[in-house]
Each structure stands twice: as structure tokens, then as C-alpha cells.
Amino acid sequence: MGKKNDREERGGTRRDFLKLAATGAAAVSMAAPQAAEALEFDLETFLQKHFRRMSDEELEALIQRLERKYEQKYGKEFNVKATGPVDDVLFGYGLDVSRCIGCRRCVHACVEENNQSRDPEIHWIRVLEFEREAVVRGVNLEEGDAYFENPVQPAPGKMYLPIACMHCEESPCTNVCPTGATWEEPDGIVAIDYDWCIGCRYCIAACPYGARHFNWSEPTLSAEEINPDIHIIGNKPRTKGVVEKCHWCMQRVRDGRYPACLEACPVGARKFGNMLDPESEIRYVMENKRTFVLKSELGTKPKFFYFF
Amino acid sequence: MTAKEQGEGSAGEYHPPSNQLGTWVVLGAAFLMVLSLFSVRMSQDPNSSRDYPSRTLPPGPPASLMAEPEMDEDYWPCSDCHEGEVTNFKVREMTEEHENRAEFSHGTNWCLDCHDAKDRDSLHLSNGELVSFDETWRLCTQCHSNKLADWRAGVHGKQTGHWRGKKEYWSCIACHDPHNITPAFKPIEGKPRPRCPDELTVDGNQWNKDMCRSISKGHATHEARDPEQGEKEDGHGQEE
Structure with a gap:
């Protein structure tokens, strides 16, 4: 089996990837947050700071965001912590x-x-x-x-x-x-x-x-x-x-x-x-x-x- | 350079304001770039630490003893049968009752070395002091004193709960059968093994027995693996 076929099996070529990236970027920059979620690209996670560089406020916001996200995904209550x-x-x-x-x-x-x-x-x-x-x-x-x-x-x-x-x-x-x-x-x-x-x-x-x-x-x-x-x-x-x-x-x-x-x-x-x-x-x-x-x-x- | 020379110099040369602005913009951009590089460097510094607020945990109550295992209702309380009877002190083989204790093998001990003949629902130490069935460890450690220090320190036996806070100690007879101490811990059924690396492939889930065996040297029992093994309840009574 050739290299190209291998790549296609694994989920697309470089061109497909670039196409997808371009659409994704466009969607995120223009569309509402709902559209971004639909693409499963989380801009907030992408821009998230390193754990040790986060301020207390940023950490609190992250905790609340994760609790919302997991409750939505798994349908039960979560207790997200950053205990020191x-x-x-x-x-x-x-x-x-x-x-x-x-x-x-x-x-x-x-x-x-x-x-x-x-x-x-x-x-x-x-x-x-x-x-x-x-x-x-x-x-x-x-x-x-x-x-x-x-x-x-x-x-x-x-x-x-x-x-x-x-x-x-x-x-x-x-x-x-x-x-x-x-x-x-x-x-x-x-x-x-x-x-x-x-x-x-x-x-x-x-x-x-x-x-x-x-x-x-x-x-x-x-x-x-x-x-x-x-x-x-x-x-x-x-x-x-x-x-x-x-x-x-x-x-x-x-x-x-x-x-x-x-x-x-x-x-x-x-x-x-x-x-x-x-x-x-x-x-x-x-x-x-x-x-x-x-x-x-x-x-x-x-x-x-x-x-x- | 005097003020006069400065004045002459600035009068002699003419710089258009737009050019000066451009220089400042370039300089400013360079300065910002250096700053941003510096901040990237900082963010990757493995020694930079989060400023954690000071935290303490309360020490919690003194360690408590886990409740002893449930008594066998067919035999407990002992006084139901033994109350008021004439005690037979003779060391003999049990044939009518307590046959399951017939294989009793705890040194040369006999029932009444631990169980009290007068107060049937109690145990006694070697000095005659009565001990309830909730404090069997006092009885065991009369002889096994070398284990007592370890157990007190929380190193022999099992502890659950908190490393700082409420801690529960499991008693001797939670793991050791006082009537039959060999083996010290009864063998139990193991939990499922990890899948072999070649079993992890999704396609058809075909795995090469030889490869698995070469990883786990000397074991040829892998084909006997039951896929439902993971759902089986373990018949081990000591888990919470």
C-alpha cells in the first residue's frame, strides 16, 4: 500500500487539513460561540494560559467553564477543583x-x-x-x-x-x-x-x-x-x-x-x-x-x- | 556640546516629521518584540511556580478502630448454648459442634485460652482480664507484640480514610482468621490483566498469542481469558 493511501485512510491529506483549518478559522472569527462549539474547537481552551500562570480569577473562570462543559457532556453534576x-x-x-x-x-x-x-x-x-x-x-x-x-x-x-x-x-x-x-x-x-x-x-x-x-x-x-x-x-x-x-x-x-x-x-x-x-x-x-x-x-x- | 551648538545643529538639518515618527514606530515595535520574547521565556521557565495561598488541614479526630467483621449468627452469641453448662476443660477433638474449627491450627492453643469459660460472650487475656469481642487486637498482640508497634504506627495492616484527618485502623481478624492462621491471608481472585499491546488494535481484535507470550515470559494461559471476567463480583468480604 502506497504512502498516500495510508494517509487517506488515517483521515485525509494535507490539503484536506488545510481546507478544514481555513474553514475552522473563518467560522471561529465570524460566527457566534454556538458555531464554534459545533466545530468542537474551543477558543477559550486554545487561548488558555498555563496552569501556573493563571490568576485566581482566571482559574475560577476555568473551573466554572469546565463544570458547565462536563455537566453538558455527561449530564451530571461535577466538582472541578484546583486545590493547592x-x-x-x-x-x-x-x-x-x-x-x-x-x-x-x-x-x-x-x-x-x-x-x-x-x-x-x-x-x-x-x-x-x-x-x-x-x-x-x-x-x-x-x-x-x-x-x-x-x-x-x-x-x-x-x-x-x-x-x-x-x-x-x-x-x-x-x-x-x-x-x-x-x-x-x-x-x-x-x-x-x-x-x-x-x-x-x-x-x-x-x-x-x-x-x-x-x-x-x-x-x-x-x-x-x-x-x-x-x-x-x-x-x-x-x-x-x-x-x-x-x-x-x-x-x-x-x-x-x-x-x-x-x-x-x-x-x-x-x-x-x-x-x-x-x-x-x-x-x-x-x-x-x-x-x-x-x-x-x-x-x-x-x-x-x-x-x- | 553647548546649547548654542545644539540650536545651530537643529536649525541646520531638517528632518521631516513623518520620518521621525517612522523611526519611533520601528524602535517601539522592536522594544515590544523583545518584551514579548521575554514573557514567552518566563512562561516556559520550569522554575516559575504558581503562588499558592497558604493552606492547612485540620488534624482530625484520633484514629478509630474499624468495626470487627460480622459474627456468624449461627454461633453468636455464645451464651445462647453455653450459658449455665458445666465446662469441659479437656482438650479434645470437636465432633458435634464447631466441626469447622476441627482443623484449628493456632499453635498449641485451645478454645479456652482465649474464650472465657465463665463469661461466655467475652474473651480473656492471659492475666484473666476480660476483653470484649471488639478489642481482639489486645488478645493477638499478647504474643505477636512485634507486630504491635508496626500496627500502631499504621504500617502493619490496613488503614483507610485520611492521611490527615479521620483514620480507621483495620483489626487483626479483618485479615487473619484467628482460628486458622495458615495461610496468613487467604488467597483471593485477581482482577483482569491489562490487554496485550497487540490486543489494543480495533480491527477484528485479533491478537497474536505468541507475541503476547513473548512479552509475558513463561505464561501460556492467556487464551483462557474470559471476556466477562471484569464484571464478576469478587467474593472478597473485606472490601468496603
Whole structure:
């Protein structure tokens, strides 16, 4: 099949695109806002400032605009938030590898909480299965199997290692972003402004943990499935062509709640808290348990600690 | 340059006003361009941060204990059957009642090591102090004291609710069966696996088993995947 046919199959040639762009531009410049909506081109989103450059008034206007938009689209009430970090908080996460049974309840709780696309399927957490015997000789992440299926969990002779965003202090993904669309928040969460992501996927290439995922096509999410509790740089529904990843349930943790994956874990292997608070669970883990981080040799300084 | 020279100079040369205006327009435009470049640079600076207002969260009430799992109505309350009977202290095999406890394997313990013979609806510590069925952790940690510190710190076992705010601790017997501790946590059914990369194609949804297997080394069970697996209820009683 020739190159030209390929292009046509994928949705038109360059000429078609230019024609469409010209009509779109003309329509937006001349017609009423209703016409712009009909074209699914949102001028306000197009001109939207970067999250960190928005004034409080602009942010409030954005919240109201998004609430209107989602209520119209999904037919239920939404609570859109831009909650800021809590003072003197640096989040850290702990996971007890000796207790994880690989049941993947965290994976699916995450999908439901954070509005991931159901088809094509996106999972922010990947659970790797290892042979216990092989792990004794040393963990080779390439030997991990993310597609395991067993009648019951845990399978005998296996161990499990769930992997999601490590929220690195020296995050390579934020360093390579050409538009500054991803950055580390003051409370340690590596966040994404989905409206400023241009889909170049440099961050995916830079991340050594495979934590970032790309929306290759329009995500599908039904009105029943969508979680109406939304943070703008958190679980806001994504569009085609943007990168997404774990953000430690920003919409929950900035109100003091635990992340969804932690609450879903039946064995209590997941621990979350403020690393600056000496009374927190995560500090107890760091002070009393044997902890390790993945790929420490890369110097990314993850804030996700495995312990046993 | 004196004022006289200046006056002479300006008188000698003649600039049409339109030209002067043009120069200023060009200069002004250049200045604006530099400004706009500067602002673009600022907007891309990864170190520029949003000025978040100061926020605190209230510490919330002290941590509470999750309600213990529901008692088996066929057996609870114990006093229904055992009230007023003469206690048989002999360690023996159960044949008539509590047969499901016949495989009791918690060390060398016997029923009355934990259950109180006089107050049938209570438990007792080793020093004889009565303990209600809502505080079983006090009983367990008499021996498993090494787990107590971890549990108190919120690191052993499960906690739900808030990392700052109302926190609920799950008790020992929410996960461990006190009458049969092996295995410590009963195996449960796993949730569906992610689709293999080649399954993600929409066309015909045909996927190459070999490719999937090469990704997931050593697993040949993928053809047995039930598409309705995701809708199945998990029979795990510990979820909220």
C-alpha cells in the first residue's frame, strides 16, 4: 500500500487539513460561540494560559467553564477543583513488597478514580510478577510479567511489584518537556497541565519507569463511569494526543484523604503520608524498614519507596 | 556640546516629521518584540511556580478502630448454648459442634485460652482480664507484640480514610482468621490483566498469542481469558 493511501485512510491529506483549518478559522472569527462549539474547537481552551500562570480569577473562570462543559457532556453534576498543596507537606509513598499479592485491585480502583480511558485501555499501575527464586538472585525488571493470570492471587512461588509514577525529585520527564506542561508541585506531586501538553512524548522516552501513558486515540469514558470529583491538573478527563500518569490522587490527598489505590489494597501493603511529619506512616517506614527505590543508580530520587 | 551648538545643529538639518515618527514606530515595535520574547521565556521557565495561598488541614479526630467483621449468627452469641453448662476443660477433638474449627491450627492453643469459660460472650487475656469481642487486637498482640508497634504506627495492616484527618485502623481478624492462621491471608481472585499491546488494535481484535507470550515470559494461559471476567463480583468480604 502506497504512502498516500495510508494517509487517506488515517483521515485525509494535507490539503484536506488545510481546507478544514481555513474553514475552522473563518467560522471561529465570524460566527457566534454556538458555531464554534459545533466545530468542537474551543477558543477559550486554545487561548488558555498555563496552569501556573493563571490568576485566581482566571482559574475560577476555568473551573466554572469546565463544570458547565462536563455537566453538558455527561449530564451530571461535577466538582472541578484546583486545590493547592498543603503547607509543610512533602508526600511520600511506601509499598510492602513482601505483602503484595498481585490482585490488581489497586490498578482498577485507580482507573475508576482517575477517569482513565476504558478503550483503548490505559492503566497507570502495572503489576509485575516475578519468580521468587529469580528475585533472590537479583531483580531484573525486564523479567517481570505484567500480563500474568492466576486462578487465585498470590500464585505459589511468585512475588509482585506494582509500578506507577515514582514522583522523582530529579524527574527526567519534567526536564525534557518543551512546553513546561509537567512539573513538580511544592508538595512533591509531579503534575501535568493536560491543556499545555503537545503530545511530543519526550517525557515518555525520558521516564525510566514506564509510568507515562499516551492517548493515541480519543479516550472513551461513559457518563456512569466518570468520577465527577475532578482536579484540573489531576484526574481531569484527557483528550486524544496528551500524556497522562499517576498524580497520587491529587483530588483526594490535598483534602487529607488517602489515594484510591491505598484504600483498595486488601492486604494493606500501601502506605502514604507526609514525609515531613515525624509521626506519619511513611516516616515510620523510612526509619524502621528496609527500603529501596527502583533504578536508584539513575539518580532520579524517587519518592516511592518499596519496603519489606 | 553647548546649547548654542545644539540650536545651530537643529536649525541646520531638517528632518521631516513623518520620518521621525517612522523611526519611533520601528524602535517601539522592536522594544515590544523583545518584551514579548521575554514573557514567552518566563512562561516556559520550569522554575516559575504558581503562588499558592497558604493552606492547612485540620488534624482530625484520633484514629478509630474499624468495626470487627460480622459474627456468624449461627454461633453468636455464645451464651445462647453455653450459658449455665458445666465446662469441659479437656482438650479434645470437636465432633458435634464447631466441626469447622476441627482443623484449628493456632499453635498449641485451645478454645479456652482465649474464650472465657465463665463469661461466655467475652474473651480473656492471659492475666484473666476480660476483653470484649471488639478489642481482639489486645488478645493477638499478647504474643505477636512485634507486630504491635508496626500496627500502631499504621504500617502493619490496613488503614483507610485520611492521611490527615479521620483514620480507621483495620483489626487483626479483618485479615487473619484467628482460628486458622495458615495461610496468613487467604488467597483471593485477581482482577483482569491489562490487554496485550497487540490486543489494543480495533480491527477484528485479533491478537497474536505468541507475541503476547513473548512479552509475558513463561505464561501460556492467556487464551483462557474470559471476556466477562471484569464484571464478576469478587467474593472478597473485606472490601468496603
